[in-house]
Amino acid sequence: MLEYRCHGVPSAALPLVPDTAMTTQTLPIELYYTATPNGRKITIALEELDLPYALHPINIGRGDQFRPEFLAISPNNKIPAIVDPEGPDGQPISIFESGAILKYLAEKFGRFYGSSWRERVKIDEWLFWQVGGFGPMLGQNNHFSRYAPEKIPYAIKRYQDEAHRLYRVLDEQLQRQSAAGRDYVAGEDYSIADMAIFDWSRGSDNHGIDLAEFPTFAAWRTRVGERPAVQRALAITLEPSQQVSAATDEKARAIMFNQR
């Protein structure tokens, strides 16, 4: 077996980030937002953490996501993104990708992210499961079942099957957690993994999911949905002029589904 060694001068281990969790936020966190499941993950987290924030609507059906000032903080031309004026070392920081934002907020304020390294790894598993699978696959399912002008039976079945598989995987995880006396997706308690998954899971009807098949999932969704912070986040509405839906607007479909 080959052994690799680093012969450089050993450097001191980096401290955990941040070394001490913050308890206050003076200036509002700037949130670039659209009222979609990816956007709501962050309003849920901000409400749960009781932080001051300012909402900047990004109308992705009209191309706001391609404005240079938005691309400067979110180069993948997608919401959500934040700017925290009180970032590391007290300097501003911008962050894109919902998982990175949730981890940043949880680490900064030392909440909703378990209390041990082991627990954080478990929360990360389900956070990344959402960002890499549950979100994108349900998104493709929406695309081929609801938005695509051409109904392609192969694509529709492929993503409906995958959506069903993912709901089954989630339900089984919640059953394991329940057997261990835990009410939430990962670790001991409610975490950023639940925040990431919750709003995507509200679309289960669109994904052909029968709740009777997944009662543990259904009970978890009700439990999360009853949290006051989640209800405050869900109550945020944008002016119709600030949000157009690809389901009903041809111009929005042209902008969102013809990118190269």
Ligand SMILES: N[C@@H](CCC(=O)N[C@@H](CS)C(=O)NCC(=O)O)C(=O)O
């Ligand atoms: N992986 C990204 C996905 C974000 C995403 O898909 N955002 C959509 C709205 S829900 C968007 O901004 N779409 C605009 C576009 O594709 O041009 C995350 O988790 O932040």
